[in-house]
Amino acid sequence: MAEDGREPKGYDGPTGGWGSLRGMTRIELSARAGPGATLTLKEQNKPGGYMCSSCAWTKPEDPHAFEFCENGAKATFWDLTTSRCEPEFFETRTVTELREWGDYRLEKAGRLTEPLRYNPDTDKYERTSWDEAFSAIGAKLRELDPKSVTFYASGKAALEPSYLYAVFARAYGHNNLPDSSNMCHETTSVGLKKVTGSSVGTCQMEDFDHVDAIFYLGQNPGTNSPRILSTLQEVVERGCRIVVFNPLREKGLREFVSPQDPVQMTVGKPTRIDHLYCQVRPGGDIAALMGVCKRVLERDAEAQRLGRQRVLDLKFIEQHTNGIGAFLKTLTDTSWGELETASGLSRFQMEQAGDVYATSSNVMGIYGMGLTQHVHGSQSIGMLVNLLLLGGNIGRKGAGCSPIRGHSNVQGQRTVGITEKVKLAPVEKYRELLDLETPQEDGHNTVHFVEGVLDGSQKGFVGLGGNLANAVPDHARVHEKWRDLDITVHVATRLNTTHCLPGKTSWILPCLVRAEEDEQASGKQWVSIEDSFSHIYGSRSSRRPASPHLKSETAIVCGLAKATLDGSNPKLDWDGWTADYSRIRDLIAATYPEEFHDMNARMNEPGGFWRGNPAHERNWKTDSGKAEFTDPTVLNACGIGDADGRFHLVTLRSNDQFNTTIYGHSDRLRGLSGSRMIVLMSPEDMRANDLIEGDQVTLATDNDGREGDMRRAVTGLKIVPYDLPGGTLAGYFPELNPLVPLWYHEELSQTPASKGIPVRIERG
Structure with missing residues (x-):
């Protein structure tokens, strides 16, 4: 720990590897799983076998010898306890x-x-x-x-x-x-359907064989869907670039060691997953993606001047989309300074991400609840779809929009x-x-x-x-x-x-x-x-x-x-x-x-059977009969903006957790363990507020003067230094759910806005 008690916590190892095996073994012993649990793992997510009750990631046609992940194994051990x-x-x-x-x-x-x-x-x-x-x-x-x-x-x-x-x-x-x-994920069911006509993702597993770039937003695969990491490893090793937007620098999107690979497990090096990691503010994805779009337009204009292939897919835009004019006007009228403030990113970072998009033939957008659990989460989805539509990256091989579901x-x-x-x-x-x-x-x-x-x-x-x-x-x-x-x-x-x-x-x-x-x-x-x-x-x-x-x-x-x-x-x-x-x-x-x-x-x-998806075939079940560009009304998806002393709280799962089920008290991939009554805070914000590690605080919801609203607070929280954007706090779900007002939800889906709760810190 640094002398001032503000050295940020973290995990030195990669995702997967021996740490994953130790984590599974620890929960197997804690759950007192019967001998049949190990036999179940052998047939888990395989044709004719048991389909995991944890996440909803796909079950491949040609499975690995062990087609389960750390979290899936924990769920099976928990279910098959002898207690x-x-x-x-x-x-x-x-x-x-x-x-x-x-x-x-x-x-x-x-x-x-x-x-x-x-x-x-x-x-x-x-x-x-x-x-x-x-x-x-x-x-x-x-x-x-x-x-x-x-x-x-x-x-x-x-x-x-x-x-x-x-x-x-x-x-x-x-x-x-x-x-x-x-x-x-109700925001996906509403927001994605509004712009593509489909309430679910448009990608298929074979698209990963052809994707050149993935924009990965608001999802932590190391804890929430670890089996996707093998797929991400494969695409990176053949040259795909992954651009991450997330407030926390999650280990699952940085390094991975495949437990399926004996060489990598013993003498090999971890696979670097991210090409570019952008620590966006809570709700800042709208502005961040707008910045990426601005850069894509700049690169397209440059290609026109030099007589090169256009970045924009004009034929697709003309035949398959509606509403680009209003979006482009808003993009032109919004300054880089406004986008930097709302996103928490620098112009250079957004331009780097735009360069990846502009130099990739097939782009996929993958996202989780970090993108959607905001008051304006539907607009965040709309902005991601805007980016994909510019290059015709929906409804063709190697491209598309893919929300990652939680429950199986x-x-x-x-x-x-x-x-x-x-x-x-x-x-x-x-x-x-x-x-x-x-x-x-x-x-x-x-x-x-x-x-x-x-x-x-x-x-x-x-x-x-x-x-x-x-x-x-x-x-x-x-x-x-x-x-x-x-x-x-x-x-x-x-x-x-x-x-x-x-x-x-x-x-x-x-x-x-x-x-x-x-x-x-x-x-x-x-x-x-x-x-x-x-x-x-x-x-x-x-x-x-x-x-x-x-x-x-x-x-x-x-x-x-x-x-x-x-x-x-x-x-x-x-x-x-x-x-x-x-x-x-x-x-x-x-x-x-x-x-x-x-x-x-x-x-x-x-591999199961596919029930089909019209948007995958460029059959748009929208009011216009086309995919919709949307014109954002806000730059940040949080429903209550910035103010002196106000922070925005992101609620999280730990590594030993599936929704409200708590398997243990280790959050290995963040370097945390023990009490779940903690609040993560950047060292810079700790200094500004004269706090050190272990200080006990109360978080109180900042209702922004909402008339007649009650006080909401959680006491007994201890400060833990962590690498976070300024003005951002993080802590565990469901312990911090009392801070979310029932009225603070996504405007279309009414999903609780749990990834950007306005709060204030009170001492003691």
């Missing part, structure tokens, strides 16, 4: 006591083994039977106005239960179907009907195939649901996985009101904080994990998932279930539906669908015939 949280666990522990444990300690209690019912008289969960649970839940749901009940879905649930969950909700009488996309099937859930928006639901097919008339008004997304919890209009919550109460913003208000719900139902594998906020009646229904054998009346069952590239894969495992009392997510959804609905519609064959999942897939194929035809036959093909 058990049996009903006896609750006999000596009240829910009030458990609420203080925190998610890590709660999950360490192990796999739930039997259905549980909350007893408000004793403040404890108690053993119950499946029949009693289904009957009582169904009776309570029938008492309530369906529109006062929300069905939430975590992104891990497979296509089969997800499709039926959406059918159940609409047969019950509502479209209140938020899922974890509302909390993460969050994209697939939206595909098969889990949406609150009526226009996105297969309403006509429900009528044709199931004789089902569905509600015609849009339902609640996550923000609307939470608003309903706060004002008392929401009475019931059914959660298909997840830990929503801890994932949402505004914890102080939300947690207080959550217990006022008339009923809360949780389909779960382990305990978490949301379970410890029971409604007036509350149930925990324990389910199989995807890595466990699922046997029903017709035999062992397959499920299916969708990856970030819109490929569909079958998944099956032979691991023994953690308890003979567990049911699959599909069986639980069907059991709840059968107990809740009146049974008057013979086409809603809940027993038949539980017995044979192939019948559900036949129904999915009939509902979406262009995308899912012959689903049962195709899902186990190596």
